[in-house]
Amino acid sequence: MPPRGPTPRRFSYGPDLEHNRAIPPRRRSPMERPLERPLERPWERIVVLTGAGISRESGLETFRDGDGLWSRYAIEDVCTPHAFHRxxxxxxxxxxxxxxxxxxxxxxxxxxxxxxxxxxxRAGEWDGEILIVTQNIDDLHERAGSRNVVHMHGELLRVRCTACGATPDWQENCLPQTPCPICHRPALRPDVVWFGEIPLHMERIQAALDRCDRFVSIGTSGTVYPAAGFVAQVRDHADTLDINLEAPAVPTAFERSMVGAATRMVPRWVDEVLAG
Structure with a gap:
């Protein structure tokens, strides 16, 4: 009996993306193919970008709404490296x-x-993988049960030590005199990306975008780069969908849009994906 062809490797959003490309199986002649074998569903790779709109519906204030945080705080006072130094x-x-x-x-x-x-x-009920790239610094995706989450703007429940570089989990208040739990020096800052700083995990995000089959943007204005450029990056190889309270500012940016509350539209879209 001739040896069987190699089994395709599943896509992984891990750090070694270059080594996880699928290996095509050996092509069988029509005579070799089982006559009643059901067609296999394609393996899907989905990247979902989430913004403040998805967390607003949980009750979190957003920065860019007319009555949001920026109406009470100036960006330059609380969200820049210079503000923290001052x-x-x-x-x-x-x-x-x-x-x-x-x-x-x-x-x-x-x-x-x-x-x-x-x-x-994970349960084998859907042949695909999903990576959530979030602009939000909250942990609501993780609390909902998602594991494959990338925080490009950092995490509110972590701090970063400017002395030793540690990024421990943090749930209590933090003050200038609070010591780092690792090096014990009072050098902690929020582990978030401030204006003027480079977003996190961009290599992993870019690699996932290059390989995705679907790109979905949920609850984001699409005005802050680099995330604002993601849809253009994937347009030639992935289906694109925008889910938001309003239609996209550029109607041709996405192939499809679902206008309405994320709490209604996202479950509907997930049902569509699972139904095939």
Whole structure:
């Protein structure tokens, strides 16, 4: 009996993406193919970009709404490296308040639907993989059950030591005199990306975008780069969908849009994906 061809390797969003390309199976002649063998469903790779809109429906304030955080705080006072150097106490208090607000909210139906899609893949109920790239610094995706999440703007529930580089989990208040739990020096700052800083995990994100079959943008204005350029990057090889309270500012940017609350539209879209 001739040896069987190699089994295709599943796509992975891990750090060694270059080594996880699928190996095509040996082509069989029509005479070799089972007559009643069901067609295999294609393996899907989905990248989902989420923004403030998905967390707004859980009750979190957003920065860019007319009545949002920027109506009470100036960007240059709380969200830049210079602001932290000038008044670290003000910046720490700002993020302490955001942390306290986060504990008062829960994941909503949109977060839960995305987690359901990932769970279906792990359970073998859907032939695909989903990577959530979020601009949000909250942990609502993780609390909903999603594991494959990349925080390109950092995480509210972590701090970063500017002395030793450690990024420990953090749930309490943090003040300028708070010591690092690793090196014990008072050099902690929020582990978030401020204006003027480079977003995190961009190599992993770019690699996933280059290989995805679907790109879905949920609850983001699409005005902040580099995320604003993601849809253009994938347009030649992936289906694109925008889910938002309003239609895209550029109607031709996405092939399809679903206008409405994320808590209604995202579960509907996930049902479509799982139905094939």
């Amino acid at each position: 008044d670290p106490l003000l910046v720490d208090r700002f993020y302490n308040d955001r942390r306290a607000e986060l504990w008062r909210v829960r994941p909503n139906d949109a977060h839960l639907a995305l987690a359901r899609l990932e769970h279906a893949a």
